Amino acid sequence: MIGVGKIKQYSNVLDKPLSKGKQEVSLSAFAFLFSELVQYNQTQVDNIAELERRLEDAGYAVGARVLELLCHREKGNRRETRLLGILSFVHSTVWKVLFGKVADSLEKGTEHEDEYMISEKELLVNRFISIPKDMGTFNCGAFAAGIVRGVLDGAGFPAVVTAHFVPVEGQQRPRTTILIKFAEEVLRREARLG
Amino acid sequence: MAAICSLYIINKSGGLIYYKDYGSGGRMDTNDSLRVASLWHSMHAISQQLSPTTGCYGIELLEADTFDLHCFQSLTGTKFFVVCEPGTQQMESLLKVIYELYTDYVLKNPFYEMEMPIRCELFDINLSQVVQKDRVVLLGR
Numbered sequence: 001m002i003g004v005g006k007i008k009q010y011s012n013v014l015d016k017p018l019s020k021g022k023q024e025v026s027l028s029a030f031a032f033l034f035s036e037l038v039q040y041n042q043t044q045v046d047n048i049a050e051l052e053r054r055l056e057d058a059g060y061a062v063g064a065r066v067l068e069l070l071c072h073r074e075k076g077n078r079r080e081t082r083l084l085g086i087l088s089f090v091h092s093t094v095w096k097v098l099f100g101k102v103a104d105s106l107e108k109g110t111e112h113e114d115e116y117m118i119s120e121k122e123l124l125v126n127r128f129i130s131i132p133k134d135m136g137t138f139n140c141g142a143f144a145a146g147i148v149r150g151v152l153d154g155a156g157f158p159a160v161v162t163a164h165f166v167p168v169e170g171q172q173r174p175r176t177t178i179l180i181k182f183a184e185e186v187l188r189r190e191a192r193l194g
Numbered sequence: 195m196a197a198i199c200s201l202y203i204i205n206k207s208g209g210l211i212y213y214k215d216y217g218s219g220g221r222m223d224t225n226d227s228l229r230v231a232s233l234w235h236s237m238h239a240i241s242q243q244l245s246p247t248t249g250c251y252g253i254e255l256l257e258a259d260t261f262d263l264h265c266f267q268s269l270t271g272t273k274f275f276v277v278c279e280p281g282t283q284q285m286e287s288l289l290k291v292i293y294e295l296y297t298d299y300v301l302k303n304p305f306y307e308m309e310m311p312i313r314c315e316l317f318d319i320n321l322s323q324v325v326q327k328d329r330v331v332l333l334g335r
Contacts, residue, residue, distance in 0.1 A: 031302040038304035128302035130315040135305070172319055 020073075024100070031128050038129075038140060048138045056146035056161075063150020066094055079155050083182070083190045086155050090148055091118055098147065099124045104175075114187050116180045118148070119166070123176040139163045141176040148178055158183040198288075198325060199261065199277045202227070203296065205309040206271030208235030212312040216325060234275060238265065254286075268293055288328055295320050 010016045041054045070093055071079045080086040091106040095118075109115030123141050131138055141163030149161040159182045165174040200222070203212035210231035215221050222230070238252040256263040262282060265275040266289035274289050274296070299317040300306050306314060 028302070035302050035304040042304070128299055128316065130299065130303055130305070130313075130317065132305050132313065140304075173316075 027124075027127075030124075034125055034140075034143070035128075037143075048135055052138060052142040055140065055142040056149065059143040059146020059148075060150040060153070061146075063147040063152075064154045065150075066098065066147065067151045067154040070094060070097060081156075082193065083157065083186065086152065086157055087116055087180075089155075090151055094147070094151055109179075112181070114182045114184075116182075118178040118180070119175055120178075121168075121175045122173070123163075126176060137165065139165055139176060141178065144176075145178050148180060152180070152182075157186050159186070197279050197282045197329065198285075199279070200227075201276050201292070201321075201325075202231050202234070202274070203292075203312065204231045204235055204273045204275075207309070208232045209309065211310065214321070234263075234265070235273065238267070238273065264289060266290065266293060272296070284328075288324070291324055292321065295324065 037058060038051075038055065041051055041058075045051045045054060067079070070089075071077060074093055080089050087106060090103075092102045095101065095103040103118045104121050105117075105119045107117045107119070109117060120141075123144055125140050125143050129140050131140075145161040145163040149159060152159045152161070159180050161181075162179050164177050164179060166177045167174045199215070199217035201212070201214045201216070202210060205211050208231065210228050213227045213231070242250055242252045251267060252265070254265055256265075257280065260280065261277050262280050262285070263275055263277050264285035265273060266286065267273045274292055276285055276289065278285060295317060296312075299320060300312050300314050303314050303316075306312065
């Protein structure tokens with residue numbers, strides 16, 4: 001259909017290539033929006049654990065969508081089925097799309113077989129946030145933890161994901177570690193696959 | 195010798211929300227700093243009314259024998275002012291940088307309540323870095 005318009009017409013919407021999306025958004029706009037999200041949720045809860053859970057749920061919805069999108073866009077409709085594969089997918093692909101960079105480190109827990117950690121020196125969501133002393137160990141990284149849980153759950157790797165502050169020697173600010181504890185069935189399946 | 199003596203941030207109703215002392219001289223106690231803050235707020239408002247020129251936004255610089263006071267008012271009415279040694283340069287740009295830090299680490303912090311005293315760790319850390327850097331620049335000249 002030459003001359004119809006500049007935009008190529010697709011008879012089937014599924015044939016249309018998925019756009020790369022907007023590569024960058026304003027950090028300020030995001031920070032204000034996230035701040036409002038936290039403030040709103042704060043009015044809906046009466047303890048900190050509940051607030052953390054709500055942020056995690058908000059992240060979960062993002063994670064589930066991000067998995068769909070990235071599997072389609074980056075991996076030709078295939079998704080990772082192995083534990084290490086999906087972890088590195090989260091650590092690099094997901095992180096790069098969401099935060100503009102690969103996560104600082106991905107490690108295996110030393111004490112437990114089923115634990116993995118993704119660490120960030122400065123998590124983007126925590127960039128402008130100072131936690132008041134009376135809120136103890138609360139970490140807004142719960143949102144990022146929720147994203148990770150959303151991706152893993154959607155890919156068939158149910159896990160408990162939590163965000164923690166870990167003090168670093170010689171640094172004023174602690175880093176944020178996202179702790180992933182996989183469900184038993186995941187490890188059993190992984191062992192069976194060899 | 196420190197060029198900056200103290201920094202004040204006051205909210206739009208004249209309440210002191212941040213005070214930091216950098217001088218080696220005697221510290222002001224809390225009541226005195228509150229008094230200076232609200233006094234400055236009133237004087238600033240009066241100066242706007244008294245000014246012979248139209249469209250005056252209030253005093254930007256007060257020069258005294260023993261100190262200079264530089265003031266910066268944001269569009270929302272929050273005022274930042276530093277007391278420094280007479281003739282200290284580049285205070286306007288320092289105040290702008292401090293305003294930037296305020297918008298970043300205070301206003302984007304979900305746990306900060308508007309118009310209330312600022313207690314944000316990140317703001318403190320970044321502020322002391324900026325003032326430190328400023329001091330190095332001043333000493334270097």
